[in-house]
Amino acid sequence: MSAVAEEKKIIAGGSFLIEERTPEEIFTPEDFTDEHRMIAETTREFVDNEVRPATEELEQHNWQLARELIRKAAELGLIGVNIPEEYGGLGLDQTSGAIVGEMMGRSASFATTLGAQSGIGLTPIIYFGTEAAKQKYLPKIAAGELITAYALTEAGSGSDAMAAKATARLSADGTHYVLNGEKMWITNGGFADVFVVFAKVDGDKFSGFIVERQPGLTSGAEEHKMGIKGSSTTALVLSDVTTPVENLLGEVGKGAKIAFNILNFGRFKLGSMCSGGMKLMIREAVRYANERHQFGRPISSFGAIKAKLAEMAIRAWVGETLVYRTLGLIENAISGAQDSEAKLRGIEEYAAECSIIKVALSESCDFVADEMVQIYGGYGYSADYPAEGAYRDSRINRIFEGTNEINRMLIPGRIMKSALSGKLALLPAAQKLMDEVLSPTLGALDEDAGVLAVEAKLAAAAKKVALMTLGTAVQKYMTALAGQQEVLMGIADIIMDAYAMESSVLRAQKLVAVQGEEQSARHLDMVSVFCHDAIDRIETHAKQTLAAMSEGDELRTLLAALRRFTKRTPINTVAARQRIADVLIKANRYAY
Amino acid sequence: MKIIVLMKQVANKDAILRINKDATWIEEGDLSYEVNESDGYALEEALRLKEKHGGEVVVCSMGPQRVKAVIKDALARGADRAIHVVGDELTRLAPLPAARALAEAIRAEQADLIMTGLQSDDNGYGQTGVIVAELLGLPHATIVIELDASDDKLRVKRELENGWYQWYEMPRPALLTIQSGISQIRYATLKGIMAAKKKEIREVAPTSDMTSGAPDQRITKIYFPQKTKQTQFLGDGDAKAGAAQLAEKLRTEARVF
Ligand SMILES: Cc1cc2nc3c(=O)[nH]c(=O)nc-3n(C[C@H](O)[C@H](O)[C@H](O)COP(=O)(O)OP(=O)(O)OC[C@H]3O[C@@H](n4cnc5c(N)ncnc54)[C@H](O)[C@@H]3O)c2cc1C
Numbered sequence: 001m002s003a004v005a006e007e008k009k010i011i012a013g014g015s016f017l018i019e020e021r022t023p024e025e026i027f028t029p030e031d032f033t034d035e036h037r038m039i040a041e042t043t044r045e046f047v048d049n050e051v052r053p054a055t056e057e058l059e060q061h062n063w064q065l066a067r068e069l070i071r072k073a074a075e076l077g078l079i080g081v082n083i084p085e086e087y088g089g090l091g092l093d094q095t096s097g098a099i100v101g102e103m104m105g106r107s108a109s110f111a112t113t114l115g116a117q118s119g120i121g122l123t124p125i126i127y128f129g130t131e132a133a134k135q136k137y138l139p140k141i142a143a144g145e146l147i148t149a150y151a152l153t154e155a156g157s158g159s160d161a162m163a164a165k166a167t168a169r170l171s172a173d174g175t176h177y178v179l180n181g182e183k184m185w186i187t188n189g190g191f192a193d194v195f196v197v198f199a200k201v202d203g204d205k206f207s208g209f210i211v212e213r214q215p216g217l218t219s220g221a222e223e224h225k226m227g228i229k230g231s232s233t234t235a236l237v238l239s240d241v242t243t244p245v246e247n248l249l250g251e252v253g254k255g256a257k258i259a260f261n262i263l264n265f266g267r268f269k270l271g272s273m274c275s276g277g278m279k280l281m282i283r284e285a286v287r288y289a290n291e292r293h294q295f296g297r298p299i300s301s302f303g304a305i306k307a308k309l310a311e312m313a314i315r316a317w318v319g320e321t322l323v324y325r326t327l328g329l330i331e332n333a334i335s336g337a338q339d340s341e342a343k344l345r346g347i348e349e350y351a352a353e354c355s356i357i358k359v360a361l362s363e364s365c366d367f368v369a370d371e372m373v374q375i376y377g378g379y380g381y382s383a384d385y386p387a388e389g390a391y392r393d394s395r396i397n398r399i400f401e402g403t404n405e406i407n408r409m410l411i412p413g414r415i416m417k418s419a420l421s422g423k424l425a426l427l428p429a430a431q432k433l434m435d436e437v438l439s440p441t442l443g444a445l446d447e448d449a450g451v452l453a454v455e456a457k458l459a460a461a462a463k464k465v466a467l468m469t470l471g472t473a474v475q476k477y478m479t480a481l482a483g484q485q486e487v488l489m490g491i492a493d494i495i496m497d498a499y500a501m502e503s504s505v506l507r508a509q510k511l512v513a514v515q516g517e518e519q520s521a522r523h524l525d526m527v528s529v530f531c532h533d534a535i536d537r538i539e540t541h542a543k544q545t546l547a548a549m550s551e552g553d554e555l556r557t558l559l560a561a562l563r564r565f566t567k568r569t570p571i572n573t574v575a576a577r578q579r580i581a582d583v584l585i586k587a588n589r590y591a592y
Numbered sequence: 593m594k595i596i597v598l599m600k601q602v603a604n605k606d607a608i609l610r611i612n613k614d615a616t617w618i619e620e621g622d623l624s625y626e627v628n629e630s631d632g633y634a635l636e637e638a639l640r641l642k643e644k645h646g647g648e649v650v651v652c653s654m655g656p657q658r659v660k661a662v663i664k665d666a667l668a669r670g671a672d673r674a675i676h677v678v679g680d681e682l683t684r685l686a687p688l689p690a691a692r693a694l695a696e697a698i699r700a701e702q703a704d705l706i707m708t709g710l711q712s713d714d715n716g717y718g719q720t721g722v723i724v725a726e727l728l729g730l731p732h733a734t735i736v737i738e739l740d741a742s743d744d745k746l747r748v749k750r751e752l753e754n755g756w757y758q759w760y761e762m763p764r765p766a767l768l769t770i771q772s773g774i775s776q777i778r779y780a781t782l783k784g785i786m787a788a789k790k791k792e793i794r795e796v797a798p799t800s801d802m803t804s805g806a807p808d809q810r811i812t813k814i815y816f817p818q819k820t821k822q823t824q825f826l827g828d829g830d831a832k833a834g835a836a837q838l839a840e841k842l843r844t845e846a847r848v849f
Contacts, residue, residue, distance in 0.1 A: 034661070038668055038785045045779060077782025090782055587622070588608050 010333050013349040014415035016499055017463055017470075018429040023510035026503065027328020029320060030510065032095070039081075039096050043103035046076055051107045055389075058109055058230030061222055063191040066113055066232070067147065074144025078104075079118045083126065088139030094331045098272045098323065105276030108393035109230030115273065116187040117141070120266045121148030124196045124208055127340045128249040128258050133210055137194060149192035151183040151236055152259055158184075159406050161259060162206055166199035166238065170245070177201070177209060177248065179241045185400075189219050189234030197238065198255050205253035209243050216241040227392030264347050264354045266401045268330070271323045271357035274365035274397055278316040281390050282590040285309065285372045290588055292377075299375070306581035307574075308371045313584055314526045315364035317592045318504050322360055325503045326353040352414035355407040356496050362397035362404060369394040408492040409485060412470060415495070416481070430471030433464060437561040451517055451524065452509055454568070455531040459505045461565045462498035462535060465542050468565075469494055472558065476549045490545035497534040504530055522583045523592065525576040532571055539566050593647035593741070595638040596698050598708040598721065599631040599666060601659040601683070605713070615813050617684060627662045630709025634770040636777045638707050639670045641741055648672045652698055654690065655683040660793070667788035668780035674793040675701075682798070686809040691723035693798035699728060705746075706767040710735050718769070725767035732767040733760055737774045754844075 011019075032040075050072060057065050073079055082097040083089020090096075101119075104111040122141055125133060125148075140146040157163040166181025179199050186195075195211045211217065220235030250258055286309060289300035299305050333346030347354070369391045373380035380387040398404045419426035469491050477484055508527040511520040539562065546558045583591055603609065603618065604626050610619040638649045651666040653659045654677035663674045677697045685693070698706070706725070711718035718734070725732035737757070738749035741764070750758045751771055780788075826841075827834020843849045 034664055035785050035789065037661075038665060038780055038788075039782055041665070042668075042780050042782065042785065075781065076779050081782060090786070092782065092786070096782070586608060589606065591622070 010349065011329055012418065012424050014352050014418050014424050016502060017415065017466055017495065018426055021506060023506045023513060026325045026506045027331070028507045028510055029324050030514065036095055036099055040099045040103055042076060043078060043100050044106065046073065046078065047103055047106045051110045055107065055109065055230055061232065063232060067191065069110065070113070070117055070147060071144035073114065074142060079144055080142030083138055083142045087134050088142040094334060095327055098327050101269045101272040102276035105273035106280045108277060109228045111273045112187055112228045112231040115266070115269060116149050117147060119269045120150035120262050121188065121196055123262050123265050124249050124258050125210060127261070127344055128208065129210065130246045132246040137210065146194050147188055147192045149186050149188040149195045151186045151195050151197045153185050154182060155184045159403055162256060164198055164200065164206065166197070167203055168199040168201045168207060168209060174245070176242045176244045179209065179211060179238045179243065181238050183236040185223070185233055186236050188232050189236055190222055190232035195236070196249065198259060201252050206255040207252050208249035208255045208258040210247040210249065211241055211243045214241060226395060228396055261344050261348055263402055264351050267354040267358035267407065268326065270397060270401050271361040274361035275316065275320045275323050277394065278319065278365050278368045279590045281368050281372045282312050282316055282584070284386050285312065285375045286584045287588055289375050290585060300585045303578065305375060307577050308375060309584050310577035310580035312368045312371055313580055313590065313592055314530050315367055316590065317526055318500050318530055319361045319364045321503045321507045322357055322500055326350060326357055329353065352411050355410045355414070356499055358401055359404045359407045360496050360500060365394045365397055408489045411492040411495055412488050413482065416474065430467050430474070433467050434471055437468065437557065451512060452505055452527065455505045455527050458531045458535045458568060459498065459501040462494070462501050462538050464565050465538050465562060466491070466494045466498045468558065468561065469542055469545050472546060472549050487545050487548055490541045493541045494538050497538050501531050501534050522580060525580050528571055529573045529576045532568070532573060535566050535568060593641060593645050593704045594650065594701065595641060595647065595705045595707060596650045596652055596701060596703040597631070597635045597638045597666070597671065598694055598706065598724070599635060599651055599653045599662050600628040600712050601625045601653065601655055601662040602628045602712055602714040611814055615815065616811055617814065625658060625661065627665060628709050628712050630711065630770055630772040632777050633772050633774055634707040634709050635666055635669065635671065636775050637739065637770055639778065645741065650675065650701060652677065652694065654694060656680045663793055664788055665780060667791045668785040669778055670784060673791050676793055676795045678795050678797055682803065685803055687717045687719035687723055688808050689803045691720050691727055692802040694720070695724045695727040696798065696802055697796050704765050705741070706730070708769050710769040710771050721767060721769040730765055730767050731762050733762060734769045735771050736768045737771045739768065
């Protein structure tokens with residue numbers, strides 16, 4: 001096989017900040033095939049018919065039932081969707097896997113259970129397992145016969161996962177490893193059969209292992225959690241637990257590579273699950289608002305409620321747009337990759353985008369859950385109605401798979417890493433922009449007519465502001481930037497909004513091209529409102545970060561450039577939100 | 593055994609319906625669609641028969657290209673191939689012309705058994721299947737809730753009124769209309785979905801003499817049920833008698849049990 005034949009255009013991660021894309025270049029849910037839609041429908045039917053009605057029993061920790069549900073999910077192909085065919089899976093594309101994840105998000109607890117079973121507890125074996133381990137475990141995991149878990153966190157090492165204390169040592173005869181230590185917060189910990197465990201060989205070489213349940217491996221009691229109570233979370237104690245050398249994942253001392261790569265998958269999956277969860281919450285909220293009457297009319301007829309419904313839908317739609325645009329990038333990079341290494345490089349390329357999805361979707365999901373409670377009023381505070389559980393369930397997403405603080409810092413961090421390695425021509429672009437900032441003939445955002453013209457310019461402006469703040473930060477702090485957390489978090493927020501703005505403009509342009517302006521009106525409203533709100537947020541973050549980094553004339557110049565970049569005439573977002581809400585109210589569901 | 597299942601695509605149950613301008617149909621613009629509920633049960637029965645006795649299940653649906661969704665779904669659940677009677681206006685045909693188009697599309701197949709749902713969730717005529725049987729010269733049974741095809745005869749259990757049932761023996765080939773809720777419908781597995789991609793969907797166009805001609809029946813006006821309120825006092829002060837009457841009414845009038 002020649003190297004040339006394998007070559008295809010891979011869009012560099014983070015390049016959205018400095019490159020232009022056309023609508024055709026990005027993947028959107030409108031590109032789903034009939035098969036994708038049917039996979040969505042099967043998963044939705046399964047979750048709605050089998051899993052959601054079982055919520056109460058799962059919340060009482062009926063893990064036998066959880067096992068049965070996993071087995072049923074497996075029969076449908078929902079576990080093996082991304083497991084290669086030669087190991088008993090279906091070997092379908094990443095899009096199919098993401099769609100399954102999205103629909104699973106309709107049951108937060110079970111989505112978490114499956115997030116371990118077919119996500120973090122499985123992916124390390126696919127990508128880092130030895131042939132023997134793959135043959136042994138994958139078919140049974142795909143069939144739902146073996147339940148998996150992922151044990152990285154310890155009591156003393158959460159965000160700082162590499163500080164784990166668990167140890168592994170090779171037996172004298174070199175046939176197996178002996179593991180000792182304690183793990184914390186392990187999803188499926190109460191009933192899993194197979195664990196991906198991270199431990200340090202000889203106390204310093206951080207490594208990953210597959211470990212089967214055995215007498216020396218004991219699960220702690222179920223944690224009393226705020227939400228996702230229908231998923232098992234326990235500590236694990238490993239005392240002289242053994243595992244054969246074939247169960248080593250990757251190489252000794254290379255465990256960090258596994259942990260971080262798997263987190264990219266996990267973050268992405270979490271985003272797609274949040275997307276599904278949000279749409280369900282919106283449907284419930286719209287129905288409730290249509291049914292609930294006060295002052296002689298449905299509460300959905302009140303502007304205050306409409307504004308909420310509209311914003312919930314905007315967050316869900318933009319979030320979904322982010323998920324699938326990124327998925328398209330990953331799919332393109334992974335499909336046709338010759339080996340695991342190449343596939344991993346494919347997803348690692350988009351580590352920044354995966355972190356964006358994790359943060360943006362988990363926070364939107366929380367926003368939607370919060371507004372859902374509010375729309376339900378007192379009934380939102382009652383455990384007899386769905387809002388209360390949804391609100392508690394949603395909260396975990398900002399904590400696991402890397403807290404949102406850690407992920408925020410990773411966003412500029414990963415982009416800068418690509419830039420410094422020369423893969424991403426960010427520094428020259430930032431330099432060029434700085435020259436533009438200092439030049440007196442800086443072009444302002446002129447009011448252009450035409451569909452999405454203003455929004456496209458706002459998105460372009462957002463990218464410039466991201467580049468300007470990032471460029472200023474690099475100049476100012478050089479390699480010490482990593483220590484400037486507040487600045488990094490502000491820049492992360494700007495980058496996230498910029499990616500979201502551009503993605504939604506491109507998706508809407510694509511919709512207009514396919515179905516015309518009139519049919520796309522409701523989407524155009526969403527993109528308008530989102531872009532105008534986002535540029536306000538961006539301006540605020542930019543002011544704060546620039547003022548933290550510079551002063552005097554330099555600051556004045558930067559702020560003047562910021563003003564010119566983001567100059568805009570406010571639109572009537574009140575009316576636009578009403579129109580968005582009316583679509584939902586009329587359809588009585590999430591209709592975007 | 594060759595079994596043909598006639599399946600219709602209808603508006604989603606949850607859809608909020610709006611009536612079109614000339615009050616002859618519902619606004620179809622942004623409707624979402626699903627398979628007619630009882631047709632799904634008909635397919636399930638057909639697939640179970642095939643599992644027991646071997647043979648082939650052919651699904652046939654009629655309407656614009658959007659009905660491909662119903663066809664592909666049926667193929668993903670296990671049907672072997674499909675016939676699509678294509679035409680934009682076909683979903684609004686009255687039962688006789690609809691049955692004519694369907695009967696001609698499947699006549700040459702010489703099926704051993706034809707199954708449909710007992711009625712469509714949109715028009716609810718409950719006639720199309722019966723007329724197809726007539727046009728093909730086949731015996732039929734309606735509202736079937738159980739069936740046995742182990743020998744060359746057919747034994748079917750029909751639902752009658754008031755909790756009564758009937759076992760009925762009939763020759764094959766035949767047409768059966770199937771009641772909803774009689775079994776657990778299988779899922780389309782991911783494997784089934786991918787396999788369906790390779791299955792045949794044959795498109796046929798009905799000739800105009802099948803579907804036109806003087807309509808025997810047409811919709812002159814559709815409207816939402818007019819709500820009127822009526823209060824009835826039950827039991828005449830006797831709570832026990834009132835409860836009994838209420839239970840009776842719930843069973844026979846409201847039919848919630
Ligand atoms: C329900 C549930 C299920 C879980 N499932 C699993 C699982 O299956 N497998 C597994 O391995 N783990 C799992 N976890 C653990 C989870 O990944 C960790 O809780 C998470 O990584 C955070 O670690 P921590 O709890 O130790 O918090 P800490 O790391 O102590 O963080 C506390 C706070 O400090 C902030 N912080 C920490 N470090 C920094 C820094 N450098 N800069 C700025 N802020 C910082 C954090 O953002 C956070 O706000 C689960 C947790 C829960 C609650």
